[in-house]
Amino acid sequence: xxxxxxxxxxxxxxxxxxxxxxxxxxxxxxxxxxxxxxxxxxxxxxxxxxxxxxxxxxxxxxxxxxxxxxxxxxxxxxxxxxxxxxxxxxxxxxxxxxxxxxxxxxxxxxxxxxxxxxxxxxxxxxxxxxxxxxxxxxxxxxxxxxxxxxxxxxxxxxxxxxxxxxxxxxxxxxxxxxxxxxxxxxxxxxxxxxxxxxxxxxxxxxxxxxxxxxxxxxxxxxxxxxxxxxxxxxxxxxxxxxxxxxxxxxxxxxxxxxxxxxxxxxxxxxxxxxxxxxxxxxxxxxxxxxxxxxxxxxxxxxxxxxxxxxxxxxxxxxxxxxxxxxxxxxxxxxxxxxxxxxxxxxxxxxxxxxxxxxxxxxxxxxxxxxxxxxxxxxxxxxxxxxxxxxxxxxxxxxxxxxxxxxxxxxxxxxxxxxxxxxxxxxxxxxxxxxxxxxxxxxxxxxxxxxxxxxxxxxxxxxxxxxxxxxxxxxxxxxxxxxxxxxxxxxxxxxxxxxxxxxxxxxxxxxxxxxxxxxxxxxxxxxxxxxxxxxxxxxxxxxxxxxxxxxxxxxxxxxxxxxxxxxxxxxxxxxxxxxxxxxxxxxxxxxxxxxx
Numbered sequence: 001x002x003x004x005x006x007x008x009x010x011x012x013x014x015x016x017x018x019x020x021x022x023x024x025x026x027x028x029x030x031x032x033x034x035x036x037x038x039x040x041x042x043x044x045x046x047x048x049x050x051x052x053x054x055x056x057x058x059x060x061x062x063x064x065x066x067x068x069x070x071x072x073x074x075x076x077x078x079x080x081x082x083x084x085x086x087x088x089x090x091x092x093x094x095x096x097x098x099x100x101x102x103x104x105x106x107x108x109x110x111x112x113x114x115x116x117x118x119x120x121x122x123x124x125x126x127x128x129x130x131x132x133x134x135x136x137x138x139x140x141x142x143x144x145x146x147x148x149x150x151x152x153x154x155x156x157x158x159x160x161x162x163x164x165x166x167x168x169x170x171x172x173x174x175x176x177x178x179x180x181x182x183x184x185x186x187x188x189x190x191x192x193x194x195x196x197x198x199x200x201x202x203x204x205x206x207x208x209x210x211x212x213x214x215x216x217x218x219x220x221x222x223x224x225x226x227x228x229x230x231x232x233x234x235x236x237x238x239x240x241x242x243x244x245x246x247x248x249x250x251x252x253x254x255x256x257x258x259x260x261x262x263x264x265x266x267x268x269x270x271x272x273x274x275x276x277x278x279x280x281x282x283x284x285x286x287x288x289x290x291x292x293x294x295x296x297x298x299x300x301x302x303x304x305x306x307x308x309x310x311x312x313x314x315x316x317x318x319x320x321x322x323x324x325x326x327x328x329x330x331x332x333x334x335x336x337x338x339x340x341x342x343x344x345x346x347x348x349x350x351x352x353x354x355x356x357x358x359x360x361x362x363x364x365x366x367x368x369x370x371x372x373x374x375x376x377x378x379x380x381x382x383x384x385x386x387x388x389x390x391x392x393x394x395x396x397x398x399x400x401x402x403x404x405x406x407x408x409x410x411x412x413x414x415x416x417x418x419x420x421x422x423x424x425x426x427x428x429x430x431x432x433x434x435x436x437x438x439x440x441x442x443x444x445x446x447x448x449x450x451x452x453x454x455x456x457x458x459x460x461x462x463x464x465x466x467x468x469x470x471x472x473x474x475x476x477x478x479x480x481x482x483x484x485x486x487x488x489x490x491x492x493x494x495x496x497x498x499x500x501x502x503x504x505x506x507x508x509x510x511x512x513x514x515x516x517x518x519x520x521x522x523x524x525x526x527x528x529x530x531x532x533x534x535x536x537x538x539x540x541x542x543x544x545x546x547x548x549x550x551x552x553x554x555x556x557x558x559x560x561x562x563x564x565x566x567x568x569x570x571x572x573x574x575x576x577x578x579x580x581x582x583x584x585x586x587x588x589x590x591x592x593x594x595x
Contacts, residue, residue: 047591048508049080052500053094054105056085058453061474065531066177066498066522067105069569073521077576078592088227095501096237096323097129099136102503103518107496108174109242111327112256114161114548115354118146119327121173129386130237130323135173136505142167150331150354157353162550165541169553169561172515175500176539178528182471182494183535185461185481190216191442197492200471202247203255206403206425209442215419216443222457223470226450229415232406233395234362235308237323242495243362244470245448248417249291249400250362253282253301261356265296265363265401267341271352278350282359284341285424290365291405298337303366305335305345305358311388313373320388331358368399403441413450419443455480461487475533491535497542498527508595513583519562521576526569 054060054067067083074081086094094100109131110116119125123143125132145167149160182197191208199205199221210216223229234246253266263269269282288296308329310319321329331354334346347355372390398406403425404417420426425440449466451457454474460466462484471494481489500522502509509515524538540559543549553560565579566572577587586593 045593047078047080048585048594049082050074050102051082051084052103052105053084053086053091053101055088055091059088060107061476062180062531063105063107063498066500066527069527069531070103070105070500070522073571073576074518076571076573077521077580078587078590092237095134096131099134099503101501102506102509104501105498106501108499108542110179110495110497110542113354113357114164114543115150115357116327117164117168117542118150119330121168122146125326128321128323128326130326132323132326135502137171137173139167139171142171151349151351153351154353157351158548161548162552165543165548165550165553169541171512172519172562173502173504175515175519175522175562176542176544177498177500177522177524178532178536179497179539179544180494180532181535182492183473183475183478184469184471184490185458185473185487186468186490187461187464187487189486190467191219194468194488194490195492197471197490197494199244199468200492200494202244203257205248205446206440209439218445218447219443220447220449220466221468221470222449222451222460222466224451224454224457224472226413228470229409229448229450230412231394232398233393234364234398235322235324236391236393243324245415246398247362247402248404248446249398249402249406250364251400251402252360252362254356254359256360261359266359269359271355273352276349277346278348278352278355279344279346280352280355280359282343282345284343286341288401288424289422290399290401291420292399294365294367296363296365296401297340298343300366301343301363302335302337303370304361304364305329305332307364307369307373307390308361311373311390313370315373318386320386320391322391325361328357328361331355363401365399404446407445415448417446417448419445458487475535478533478535493545497539499542511583516562517579517583520565520579521571523564523566523569524559525557530569
């Protein structure tokens with residue numbers, strides 16, 4: 001199709017189009033006509049706009065500052081970037097339940113075993129609630145590697161995990177930014193034997209020794225997360241991340257101690273692999289009981305795995321698994337009680353090393369939880385046919401089997417637990433392979449208080465109104481702790497990862513090249529130094545700081561896969577814009593246009 005000489009190269013004019021429509025001698029073939037329509041109807045491209053969801057500074061100052069850093073750098077490369085601040089329950093609902101986000105900045109709970117990445121990124125979990133592939137990623141090669149790593153013995157598994165991490169670094173479904181340190185304040189005048197980062201785990205509460213000859217009356221700790229006392233449901237994804245406190249009330253068959261899963265509620269277990277299928281025979285401790293006096297049996301264990309795999313207990317066509325612990329329960333193909341204290345758990349094509357993760361879920365009393373399988377009818381939380389009562393129940397008076405039992409909740413900001421004298425850790429002469437490390441609760445009561453801020457929490461410890469802050473204290477209170485001679489600063493590695501998450505089903509974020517370009521706008525070293533005050537480490541991979549990271553992905557002054565475009569937090573805007581041009585974007589008046 002040729003252009004008329006009087007158009008001046010500006011495209012078809014209204015006069016020429018009218019002439020063509022009236023039967024002009026200018027013959028337009030169908031292809032040329034489509035070309036004309038395209039030129040006329042194609043809308044002007046808008047500026048690329050991205051919204052970043054995160055928590056407000058009073059809830060998570062580091063997260064807010066990381067989001068602002070990212071928004072500023074996106075603006076510098078021509079993106080219309082805006083931050084949306086949400087309450088934590090709103091953010092978790094948008095990200096982990098509804099999938100309503102473009103980008104977000106938040107803390108992701110990490111796992112001790114690389115298999116925790118399987119539910120995070122495998123496409124089979126896409127669309128589920130919780131930390132089950134909230135990014136909507138689909139990648140067949142990565143799926144295969146995630147399956148392979150759980151089926152490969154320890155010697156060869158490392159090479160497979162290397163490939164998994166290399167694929168994650170290449171795809172960047174989320175940008176690992178930094179692993180913060182756990183900071184807490186403790187007093188040594190009533191209790192000793194604190195861990196480096198204080199009460200970072202359930203077992204941290206069981207290591208403490210009272211200074212008095214007899215049991216201390218009360219251990220008082222201060223948290224800043226109100227969810228700690230508001231909800232006591234161990235499988236409620238919106239209220240639980242680490243589950244440290246509920247882990248004192250509910251307990252698993254095994255706990256990870258010294259780098260491996262060891263028997264806890266179980267007396268012992270034995271693994272068996274036949275024709276590529278693995279199972280474990282678990283023998284429970286004798287005389288185990290629930291806090292209400294009911295006997296704890298193998299039937300409760302089998303029920304727990306069935307229930308967590310489908311909280312409807314088969315009452316609907318579609319299963320509704322419990323989002324929390326989903327990665328671990330997805331390993332279990334069957335759980336059958338073969339006696340009052342013996343249960344067989346089948347984990348299929350999974351090695352015992354990975355299969356042991358399935359033994360670390362909290363065991364639930366069947367006589368309490370079976371009736372929670374009905375559809376939720378709780379107003380105001382967006383329930384639907386994918387939500388059962390079990391997932392939204394507050395569990396106001398929990399019945400578990402752990403070393404501590406529920407006592408009372410005087411108010412929304414206080415929780416009181418009492419020592420369970422019938423627990424195996426507290427019974428004289430009870431065989432417990434963990435006795436060498438954990439002697440049980442050395443106090444009659446545990447009181448958990450909620451303070452409005454890290455500063456207020458530390459001040460309660462300084463004023464001798466509490467024994468410790470729960471880990472998660474903001475770095476800016478370190479000087480406050482240091483100025484109090486009677487208070488000790490505890491610092492250790494946290495199980496959290498600050499990260500930027502993408503909705504990979506949204507264009508242009510579905511393109512890994514776009515995600516990689518955005519990742520290169522983040523100076524992770526600067527964020528650790530300036531945002532975390534040096535209390536943390538940059539994370540080129542979600543397994544940063546663990547022995548699983550290969551030399552190729554180790555931090556060496558910069559991210560080896562997506563290095564920052566600039567230095568010391570200052571972005572090289574010219575080079576950064578070139579990154580976006582190289583992947584097909586265009587600029588107009590310094591605005592980055594949608595592709």
